[in-house]
């Protein structure tokens with residue numbers, strides 16, 4: 035980027051900067067970055083990693099590095115950074131710009147990024163974890179379109195196949211994490227954009243909804259969420275290895291509302307976390 039070598043770089047939405055913070059000292063040892071929509075989930079993941087990695091100190095002492103701004107939350111546990119990104123492409127895109135500059139300024143090397151999220155399943159039992167093969171847009175194309183200076187720029191959303199396979203292998207080593215590799219559709223809306231009939235607006239029939247979901251299924255799509263294409267495209271452009279791992283909360287052939295009990299949803303959300311924790315521990319040589 036033309037700006038990253040400037041005298042000062044302010045990462046505004048993190049409330050961090052190259053002049054105000056010693057970024058290499060704070061973040062130079064990062065090897066794994068996990069991102070997900072909710073701040074509480076990413077705090078819980080950091081606390082879980084703290085236990086899994088046998089880190090010193092108390093989990094309650096893990097502080098939000100971005101606590102002075104309420105845009106994003108960020109937690110560091112040894113070589114693992116856990117960051118929230120909010121909902122949708124614009125929100126994660128802003129976070130990723132600043133995160134990637136943070137890794138650059140901190141002189142981090144060989145970092146792997148994971149998005150650990152939730153999604154709606156297509157023809158899968160709720161609770162199934164989907165490791166993304168291709169991240170596709172609402173037209174089932176493996177690309178992300180960004181409007182830059184009034185022109186549409188198209189970027190590939192190809193992810194690292196070896197990394198996905200390694201994650202699938204990890205799932206076989208854990209009990210109770212049903213996992214598949216499949217395509218993930220990324221939309222710009224949770225309601226009409228994902229073919230839901232239960233939004234404030236709905237411009238189509240039940241039959242039209244089901245036809246669209248059937249077409250998505252034929253295109254190899256097994257889950258729908260809202261960040262995978264921009265995440266994949268930005269990581270790829272910046273030569274960062276990345277994977278998308280989302281649990282399905284419901285089967286969209288059977289309904290639109292997420293009516294599952296809160297405790298079950300919490301357990302579902304822990305599944306991608308367990309999978310990624312296992313992967314990280316293996317990579318760090320911490321498995322017995």
Ligand SMILES: O=P(O)(O)O[C@@H]1C[C@H](O)[C@@H](CO)O1
Pocket residue numbers: 070071072120121122150151152153224259260261
């Ligand atoms: O990481 P999360 O669980 O936020 O991902 C999905 C996609 C949207 O951000 C959100 C919609 O409920 O969940």
Ligand SMILES: O=c1cc[nH]c(=O)[nH]1
Pocket residue numbers: 152153154155224228258259260283
């Ligand atoms: O159906 C769902 C569930 C979670 N997240 C989504 O984007 N869609």
